[in-house]
Amino acid sequence: MTDPHPRYAGLWLPFVTPFKDDRLDEPSLRRLARAYIGKVDGFVLCATTGEGMALSADEARQVVRTVAEEIEAAGAGTLIMLGLHGVSTSAVVQALRAVEGWRADAVLVSCPHYVRPSQEGLRLHFEALADSTEADLLVYNIPYRTGVNLLNDTLLRLAERPNLKGVKDCCADFEQSRDLIGRKPPGFAVLTGDDARFGVALRDGADGGVLASAHIDPHGFRQLLALDRSAIDQAWTRLSQIPELLFSEPNPAPLKHCLWRRGLIDSPEVRLPMTPVSPALAQRLDSALATSWAQ
Numbered sequence: 539m540t541d542p543h544p545r546y547a548g549l550w551l552p553f554v555t556p557f558k559d560d561r562l563d564e565p566s567l568r569r570l571a572r573a574y575i576g577k578v579d580g581f582v583l584c585a586t587t588g589e590g591m592a593l594s595a596d597e598a599r600q601v602v603r604t605v606a607e608e609i610e611a612a613g614a615g616t617l618i619m620l621g622l623h624g625v626s627t628s629a630v631v632q633a634l635r636a637v638e639g640w641r642a643d644a645v646l647v648s649c650p651h652y653v654r655p656s657q658e659g660l661r662l663h664f665e666a667l668a669d670s671t672e673a674d675l676l677v678y679n680i681p682y683r684t685g686v687n688l689l690n691d692t693l694l695r696l697a698e699r700p701n702l703k704g705v706k707d708c709c710a711d712f713e714q715s716r717d718l719i720g721r722k723p724p725g726f727a728v729l730t731g732d733d734a735r736f737g738v739a740l741r742d743g744a745d746g747g748v749l750a751s752a753h754i755d756p757h758g759f760r761q762l763l764a765l766d767r768s769a770i771d772q773a774w775t776r777l778s779q780i781p782e783l784l785f786s787e788p789n790p791a792p793l794k795h796c797l798w799r800r801g802l803i804d805s806p807e808v809r810l811p812m813t814p815v816s817p818a819l820a821q822r823l824d825s826a827l828a829t830s831w832a833q
Contacts, residue, residue, distance in 0.1 A: 545674075545725075547579070548760075548763065550582050550729065551752055553587065554790045555584065557808070559807075566803040570802050576614050583618060583620055585620075588621065619646050621648075637673075642673075644674040644703060645674070649677070664696050664699075665699065676729075678706045679693070698723075704745070708731040712742075728744050731749075754831050758773075758776070758777050787819050791814055792815050
């Protein structure tokens with residue numbers, strides 16, 4: 539029988555990748571993992587917030603191995619989702635095969651960027667990926683980055699594949715998201731990836747979220763998942779101020795600044811073409827960390 543409860547539901551943290559002098563900072567990564575293990579349902583590694591496109595394959599593998607070791611040492615059930623991207627179907631198939639031995643529970647694959655395939659092309663692309671691996675896959679639909687929107691009819695056909703387990707939904711269309719939530723099959727997770735819309739998504743019945751903002755207050759964001767839909771709006775009023783400030787400049791620089799100020803990573807360094815936060819935003823973030831975001 540199909541499990542009606544999605545395995546990949548709940549609150550997920552899209553981890554930053556800590557750097558120091560342009561090298562992967564493993565001690566900071568371990569410290570970061572230990573800080574959040576047990577506070578969320580899963581970690582998304584090497585995706586957008588993790589500057590995945592700026593990582594070598596060896597660095598990405600080290601990130602997954604390091605976080606998996608910390609989870610195992612803690613005896614925790616925190617899941618790992620690995621972010622993958624690519625334009626060519628054959629290249630993404632090869633990437634999926636290359637990561638088969640990595641210690642990830644699932645792979646999050648974005649729609650091909652730049653080339654803007656048709657819905658038929660998207661369907662055939664993800665079917666080829668699903669057929670090439672036994673790994674659990676989730677689709678990342680984020681049209682404002684890729685230039686193409688995976689429509690619900692296409693996605694629901696893909697959801698018939700047994701190893702296609704869900705979607706990180708950043709379509710930025712409330713009606714499309716509501717329609718998907720209402721039509722999705724049992725066991726298929728709809729996770730919002732739009733931090734600013736988390737409250738609305740939960741009220742509409744989403745299964746959870748992949749939220750950079752939850753680094754600031756994981757307890758508050760996770761608590762939101764347990765509330766009745768009628769109580770979500772009031773609780774969200776306070777939390778909504780976090781993504782408003784955290785995404786006022788390109789992600790992940792503001793988040794890295796906050797994690798650095800909290801002592802969880804040794805440097806707020808990002809890799810070009812990303813740049814550090816502006817002095818003005820740094821001052822606003824520091825003020826929030828000292829007052830409303832204080833732990």
